Amino acid sequence: MNVRERRGSARGRILEAAGRRFYADGIASTGIDAITADAGVAKMSLYNNFASKAALVEAYVDARHEEWLGLYRARAALAASPAGLVLAVFDAYIDHAAAAHRQGFRGCGLLNAAAELGADAPARAAVRRHKEEVEGILAEALGGGAQADRAADLSEHLCFLLEGAMARAGLEGQDTRLVRARAIAADMLDRL
Incomplete structure (x- = not known):
């Protein structure tokens, strides 16, 4: 999957948002709600792409x-x-x-x-x-x-x-x- 496809997909947006948040704030301090808000996706979208945090x-x-x-x-x-x-x-x-x-x-x-x-x-x-x-x-x-x-x-x-x-x-x-x-x-x- 290339970068353009990743950015356009919900999975890619979630991963990018999580990456920014995990790096800046830490894993434990970063909640699912913050990631989904940054990614612009519903919480269900996160769980459709990742089984867990x-x-x-x-x-x-x-x-x-x-x-x-x-x-x-x-x-x-x-x-x-x-x-x-x-x-x-x-x-x-x-x-x-x-x-x-x-x-x-x-x-x-x-x-x-x-x-x-x-x-x-x-x-x-x-x-x-x-x-x-x-x-x-x-x-x-x-x-x-x-x-x-x-x-x-x-x-x-x-x-x-x-x-x-x-x-x-x-x-x-x-x-x-x-x-x-x-x-x-x-x-x-x-x-x-």
Whole structure:
């Protein structure tokens, strides 16, 4: 389903409204009535498209994951080297931070969501899969084969750098920490 179709459908409008509200106000603070009002749909329309609020939250997490992958793929397409692919991960997070958010930049929407969810929530598992995929993208860019263990260690290290920077950027409401983390990563890669 393309963006134009999503925006026109009740499901798409609900998901977009939920995404704005969940990111700005949090999942627990966002009621179904606020989402349906923002989406311009009846409550029954929400339940015709999502079995529960938990299902809507999981769809939100999946949509955020796809949004990030799109940002990463656009940056990766411009990369001319393995180091460029690594930095494309940082650039995708910087691009996300630069995107307009109605209530301002609040950090990683996926981690914000995970913090509100129970340990066994399907959406929390989806957040974990996203973070593991990002780490896998980094490890793949850093190389496999005989260097697979080193690539895995370095990708984990870069993820710690990235997640720490994202947390601080979210607290500060701007991308400065992410830009700095990218520079640190670039310096690390130059030293390899």
